[in-house]
Amino acid sequence: MEYVLEMKDISKTFPGVAALDHVQLRVKPGEVHALMGENGAGKSTLMKILMGIYTKDPGGEILFDGKPYHAANPKEAMDTGIAMIHQELNPILDMAVYENIFVGRELRKNGLVDKKAEIEAAQKLIEECGLHVSPKETLRNLTVAQCQLIEIIKAISVNAKVIVMDEPTAAITEREVELLFQHIRRLTEKGVAIIYISHRMAEIFSICDRVSVYRDGQYIGTDDTANLDETKLIKMMVGREITDVYPKLDADIGEVIFEAKNIVRADQKVKNVSLSVCRGEILGIGGLVGAGRSELVEGIFGMQPLSGGEIYVKGKKVKVSSPRDIIKEGVALITEDRKVTGLNLSGSVNDNIAMVAIKKLLSHGLYNRSKALSASQEYIEKLNIKTPSGNQIVGNLSGGNQQKVVIAKWLLNEPDIIILDEPTRGIDVAAKRDIYLLLGQLVRQGKAVIMISSEIPELMGICDRIAVMCEGNYSGEVQRGEFSQERIMALASAIKV
Amino acid sequence: MKDTKRTKALISEYFIFVIFIALVVVLTCLKPSFIQPGNLVNILKQASINGILAFGMMFVIIAGGFDMSVGSTVAFTGVLAAMLGQGQYPLIVPLLVAMLAGLAVGVVNGVGVAVGDLPPFIMTLGTMTAVRGLALLISNGKPVIGISAEYKAIAASSVLGVPMLAVFLVVIILICSFVLAKTVYGRRVYACGGNLLAARVSGINTTKIRISTFAIAGLLAGLSGFLMTSRVTIGQPNAAESYEMDAITACVVGGVSMSGGVGKSWGVVVGCLLITVIANGLDIMGVSSHWQKIVKGAIIVLAVLLDIKGKGKKN
Numbered sequence: 001m002e003y004v005l006e007m008k009d010i011s012k013t014f015p016g017v018a019a020l021d022h023v024q025l026r027v028k029p030g031e032v033h034a035l036m037g038e039n040g041a042g043k044s045t046l047m048k049i050l051m052g053i054y055t056k057d058p059g060g061e062i063l064f065d066g067k068p069y070h071a072a073n074p075k076e077a078m079d080t081g082i083a084m085i086h087q088e089l090n091p092i093l094d095m096a097v098y099e100n101i102f103v104g105r106e107l108r109k110n111g112l113v114d115k116k117a118e119i120e121a122a123q124k125l126i127e128e129c130g131l132h133v134s135p136k137e138t139l140r141n142l143t144v145a146q147c148q149l150i151e152i153i154k155a156i157s158v159n160a161k162v163i164v165m166d167e168p169t170a171a172i173t174e175r176e177v178e179l180l181f182q183h184i185r186r187l188t189e190k191g192v193a194i195i196y197i198s199h200r201m202a203e204i205f206s207i208c209d210r211v212s213v214y215r216d217g218q219y220i221g222t223d224d225t226a227n228l229d230e231t232k233l234i235k236m237m238v239g240r241e242i243t244d245v246y247p248k249l250d251a252d253i254g255e256v257i258f259e260a261k262n263i264v265r266a267d268q269k270v271k272n273v274s275l276s277v278c279r280g281e282i283l284g285i286g287g288l289v290g291a292g293r294s295e296l297v298e299g300i301f302g303m304q305p306l307s308g309g310e311i312y313v314k315g316k317k318v319k320v321s322s323p324r325d326i327i328k329e330g331v332a333l334i335t336e337d338r339k340v341t342g343l344n345l346s347g348s349v350n351d352n353i354a355m356v357a358i359k360k361l362l363s364h365g366l367y368n369r370s371k372a373l374s375a376s377q378e379y380i381e382k383l384n385i386k387t388p389s390g391n392q393i394v395g396n397l398s399g400g401n402q403q404k405v406v407i408a409k410w411l412l413n414e415p416d417i418i419i420l421d422e423p424t425r426g427i428d429v430a431a432k433r434d435i436y437l438l439l440g441q442l443v444r445q446g447k448a449v450i451m452i453s454s455e456i457p458e459l460m461g462i463c464d465r466i467a468v469m470c471e472g473n474y475s476g477e478v479q480r481g482e483f484s485q486e487r488i489m490a491l492a493s494a495i496k497v
Numbered sequence: 498m499k500d501t502k503r504t505k506a507l508i509s510e511y512f513i514f515v516i517f518i519a520l521v522v523v524l525t526c527l528k529p530s531f532i533q534p535g536n537l538v539n540i541l542k543q544a545s546i547n548g549i550l551a552f553g554m555m556f557v558i559i560a561g562g563f564d565m566s567v568g569s570t571v572a573f574t575g576v577l578a579a580m581l582g583q584g585q586y587p588l589i590v591p592l593l594v595a596m597l598a599g600l601a602v603g604v605v606n607g608v609g610v611a612v613g614d615l616p617p618f619i620m621t622l623g624t625m626t627a628v629r630g631l632a633l634l635i636s637n638g639k640p641v642i643g644i645s646a647e648y649k650a651i652a653a654s655s656v657l658g659v660p661m662l663a664v665f666l667v668v669i670i671l672i673c674s675f676v677l678a679k680t681v682y683g684r685r686v687y688a689c690g691g692n693l694l695a696a697r698v699s700g701i702n703t704t705k706i707r708i709s710t711f712a713i714a715g716l717l718a719g720l721s722g723f724l725m726t727s728r729v730t731i732g733q734p735n736a737a738e739s740y741e742m743d744a745i746t747a748c749v750v751g752g753v754s755m756s757g758g759v760g761k762s763w764g765v766v767v768g769c770l771l772i773t774v775i776a777n778g779l780d781i782m783g784v785s786s787h788w789q790k791i792v793k794g795a796i797i798v799l800a801v802l803l804d805i806k807g808k809g810k811k812n
Contacts, residue, residue, distance in 0.1 A: 053698065075700030086698055092691035094758045103688045104699030106681045113681055154699075 004029040004193050005050075005082075005162050009060035012045055019045045022060070023219035025195075025212055027162065032184060032194045034204045034225070037214035037237055038428030039399050043197055044087070046214070047164050051077045051084050065161070075104065083158040085151050087166035087197070091139050093147075098122035098135040101154045125153050130179050145172040145289060152180060156187065163187070164195045169203060170426075173288045174489075181207050199426070200455070201230050213237055238429055246461025247433060249440030253464065254279030257448045258331070258417045260300050263309035269295040272308075273474040275467050277417065277448040282439060284463035285452045287492045292472040293452045294336050297419050301333040302326055313417065327356070332415035334406050336422045336452075338399075342406040345395035349387050350376040352394050352405050357413035379408035384434055400431025407438065418442060419450045424458065436462050456485050468492050513752060513764060516800055517771050524778040531781060538660055542652075544773040545662035546571075546721050546728070550740055551747035551769050552673045552762075553717035556710040557617075558748050559677070561690035561757030562610060564711060565621040566628055567718040568740035570602045572733065573632035574722030576641055579732025584645035591648070596719035602628055603715020607708030625741070632734040641732035652728035662724060669717065674762035686710060690757025746772055750800050771800070 005027040012020040020042045027033045035043045048054040050062070052071030062069045064080060071077035074084075091100050098118045107114045107121065122135035131149050139147055148171045155163050169177050184194055184207060196208055204211065205225060213220040213236040220236050235241050259276040270292045277283040285293045298304050300311060302320040311318050313329040320326045323333070335341040343352055353376040354361055361372045376390045383404045387397055394405055403423060410418065420439075424432045439449050439462065453459050459466050460483045467477040468491035476491045478484075524531045550567050557564045574595035581591035602624055609620035654661045677683040688696040689706050697703045721740075726732050751768025753760030775796055779789045 051698070073700070073702075074698045075702075078700050084698070092688055092695055092758065094691050094754070095687060099684065099688075103684070103696065104701045106684055108681060111681075112679045113684055 003027060004065060006063040007046065007050065010046065010049060010062070011057040011060060012049060012054060013057055019217050021217045023214060023217070026222065027193045027195060029193050030188045030191045031209040032188060032196050032207050034208040034211040035195060035197045035214065036204065036211055036233060038430070039426070040216070041214040042217040043214055044166065047084060047166065047195070047197070050082060050164065078158055078160065081161040082164070083155040083160035084164040085155045085166060085168050087170065091147050091151055093140040094138065096136050096138055097126070097133060097150055100139060100150055101125065101157060125157055129153055129183065143290060145176055148172050149176060152183070156183065160192065162193045162195065166197045167199070169198065169200065171289060173290065177203070201233065215239055234429060245429070245433070246458065247436050247440065248462050249437070249444055251280040251440070251443040253281050254446060257314055259312040261310045263296060263299055264307050265295060265299045266305040266307040269472055270299055271472045273469065275474070277450055279446045279448055280443045281465065282443055282449045282451060282463045284459035284466040285450065285469060286456060286459050286466050286488050287469040289454060291469040291492065293469050294421050296469065297333060297421060297450070297452065300326070301331070301419070327413070330414070330416040332410035332413060332418045334410060334418070334420045334423060338402055338406050343394050343402060347394060348391045349380065349385070349394055349405055350390040353379055353408050353412060356409050360412065375412055379412060383408050383438060400427035403427055403431070403435065407435070415447070417448045417450070421452045422454065423451060424453070456488050459488070460485070512803060513750065513771070513800060514767050516803070517767050517774070520771065520774060520778070524774065528781050531778060536777070536781065538658070540773055540777050541663040542660050543777060544769055545666040546725055547740065547743045547747060547773065548666045548766070548769045549669050549717050549721050550744040551765050552669055553714035554744040555673070555748050555753055555760055555765050556686060556713045558753050558755065559690045559757060559760045560686045560707055560710040561693060562707060562710060563617040563621065564606060564714050565618065565741050566602060566606060566624040567714055567744060568737045569625045569628040569632065570599050570715060570718035571722040571725060571737035571740055572735065573628050574598050574719040575726040575736060576632050576636045576732035576734050578723045579641035579644050579726045580635070582644045582648040582726065584647070588648055592723050595723040596716055599715040599717070599719020599722065600712055601715070602718070603712040604708060606715065607711030610711065611704045611707035636732060636734045638734060640734070644726060644730060648727055649730050652724060662728065665720070665724060670762065670766060677762060687758055692758070743772065746797055750797060
């Protein structure tokens with residue numbers, strides 16, 4: 001038998017939208033099979049059908065091990081031999097590690113939970129994974145990366161024949177990615193097939209054997225990774241050639257407009273970091289997950305208390321005790337998690353855009369609807385936000401367009417310094433490109449941009465200078481002329497070169 | 498260094514217990530009669546019905562829900578039990594009918610929340626109102642009198658000096674603690690409240706679990722209704738007003754998280770005793786009932802505030 005899993009002619013229609021239109025997927029035993037496509041291409045929908053979370057439209061068929069397969073719910077899928085690591089799915093934070101690993105398939109003795117056996121089994125799995133946590137530790141006390149690894153351990157321990165991994169590396173560090181890859185190799189040697197979903201090209205080429213590409217709910221094609229390169233893959237995903245993935249606009253670099261000196265956070269997550277940025281400059285902040293980059297900008301922005309440091313905006317010293325103090329000086333922060341700190345997801349595009357600069361939209365002290373509408377219309381056009389109208393609920397837009405709404409909301413306030421924390425995370429290639437171009441236009445107007453990103457190619461593509469952090473410290477910076485991936489990685493892991 | 502850290506962690510974990518002990522000591526110093534066996538028996542009696550309700554509520558809240566309807570259910574099932582407990586049937590009949598009626602209300606709540614996807618607050622607010630109406634309807638709005646002597650004797654009797662009501666409470670506490678801590682079902686109740694989506698994709702039938710927690714709350718409300726009628730010797734359709742709030746208070750004071758997924762049985766026991774002791778203590782000190790409410794409200798907020806602050810420092 002050539003394939004362990006065959007999904008043929010699968011369609012799924014949501015009210016008004018065809019999410020999947022007669023697509024297919026064929027997975028061989030022991031291979032790592034990448035699913036690629038932009039957001040909204042239908043990858044997640046296809047996997048949810050496989051796991052029994054969604055029901056496919058009538059017609060089409062799924063064969064597992066050569067036999068017709070149907071899962072009515074995730075439990076049936078797991079019992080048959082398919083497990084999934086879900087993207088952005090928080091584990092149960094108030095439960096212990098071992099409880100999380102065995103949730104839904106608790107080990108029993110005399111009909112009761114066999115806590116001792118669970119702890120022992122969990123300990124073994126954790127050690128195999130090279131993780132150093134106690135199985136009795138509550139997940140709330142672990143880092144995001146550790147939680148992610150627990151999710152991976154959980155999926156592996158089901159003894160599935162097919163494991164779906166949806167963005168498994170989104171929150172883990174390079175070293176842990178390497179551990180994950182070792183695990184994947186060990187599994188594939190045993191004949192387990194992995195379906196791997198990721199936006200990170202480098203990972204696709206280093207771990208995957210074959211790639212299937214989807215676009216707008218259509219199946220585009222499948223090929224061996226060896227026959228592909230980045231350009232070809234992007235062309236399959238986007239439908240047209242994007243030669244210039246990181247467009248960089250020229251801008252004149254002027255005087256220093258923003259300076260943060262010796263920033264120390266009260267909780268010691270940032271220890272004595274200084275940085276400055278000039279008009280017309282894009283400054284990147286690189287580093288591994290957990291290096292303290294978000295913590296630094298949150299501290300500067302007054303979201304978390306500082307125990308030391310000075311902040312200067314346009315040469316003037318600013319005392320920051322809450323975000324209001326620094327917003328007034330023309331600084332904007334576009335936070336990492338747009339769903340939590342960026343948007344009112346159940347509000348309309350118009351409402352969201354009006355959130356920050358509401359004072360600009362008043363007449364005689366009252367909210368002026370038509371002013372707000374025209375302002376929001378202006379930014380919808382300027383930022384190329386794809387929405388049926390300004391009245392659309394933001395929660396219904398794609399990730400890329402949601403991110404543009406967050407940016408629009410801040411731009412309406414006309415800031416001079418714009419700080420963005422992982423602005424392109426989880427959004428598709430075309431929307432990323434729009435955002436890079438927008439940042440270029442902003443610095444051309446004499447504004448300054450500070451951008452945090454975990455993707456080094458992106459930082460190298462559009463920044464003028466990259467400052468790197470490691471474990472809460474400033475570990476160095478690199479000028480555009482001297483950019484190299486090795487140099488930045490070395491600084492990020494604080495290796496002297 | 499490490500020891501002091503551990504001690505601090507222990508104190509913050511058992512903080513509510515410390516508050517409880519402190520309160521008992523203070524009350525004993527102020528009024529030595531507080532610690533008399535007669536008064537302690539009284540406290541146990543007062544705590545028992547609320548305690549049974551609080552344990553039902555605990556299942557619902559840990560699974561991420563909320564139940565406003567238990568007070569009405571107590572009144573409704575109490576009236577039912579009074580009507581059937583006039584001596585015409587053996588006592589097991591009113592007991593079973595009361596518990597089944599409570600169970601039915603609970604299942605309706607559970608289906609509305611888990612299948613109909615209604616917010617628990619709205620669904621149980623609806624049943625709270627409707628079930629109160631049912632109690633008034635079947636009793637014609639009048640107290641049901643004339644329950645048999647045998648039925649009255651349940652609440653009045655005691656075993657080895659422990660009031661019968663407290664025996665019921667202890668049995669319920671033991672069963673519930675065992676189910677929550679040791680069984681697969683209990684583990685899954687925590688999982689549902691901790692993260693409903695994660696529980697669902699882990700293969701747990703979350704609909705069934707959530708319905709069952711409301712069913713347990715209803716069942717225990719039915720038991721409480723039966724016991725209450727025995728205690729007050731009439732079936733009163735207007736009884737048990739705001740009992741749901743006392744049950745929720747016992748849970749919250751006892752460290753059960755309103756967002757679900759967290760809570761320990763001993764915490765609810767302490768929470769329940771704490772609010773009973775406050776009421777009892779103020780009573781024997783002769784504080785007016787108006788003041789009692791104000792003090793009770795303040796203590797609830799204060800206890801939970803101290804608890805949160807204590808836990809916050811740990812992290």
